[in-house]
Amino acid sequence: MLYPSIDSLMEKLDSKYTLVTVAAKRARQLQLHNDTPIEKPVSYKFVGCALEEINAEQLSYKQGVAEEDSKHQ
Template sequence: MLYPSIDVLMNKLDSKYTLVTVAAKRAREMQELSDQQIAKPVSFKYVGKALEEINAGLLNYQRPEK
């Protein structure tokens, strides 16, 4: 089962597309720089760690205004 759940994550961001984009970008960043903001993550994979950071409120995304 996915931790954190998709239902909880959808409360943090506005769409699934945004969720995937932010998590993937952060996962690539963690892989390149070897940094993480969560002290003891549940997940071993970078995408899982990025989702945990989103759930903890450490990552957010604001749409640019037109």
């Protein structure tokens, strides 16, 4: 069984695409700084730590408008 489960993660974010994007961006940040707020993460890999942070609601995201979409408005 994977931790955290995809079901619990999907309750935190609006789509699987958003989940992958947020987790990947945070994993890249962890590679550089390794500053996770989780005291004892279950995973030792950066993507796993990022998913644990999402599950613990330590990460948030703000949905933006794409540059191309804003030109048409």
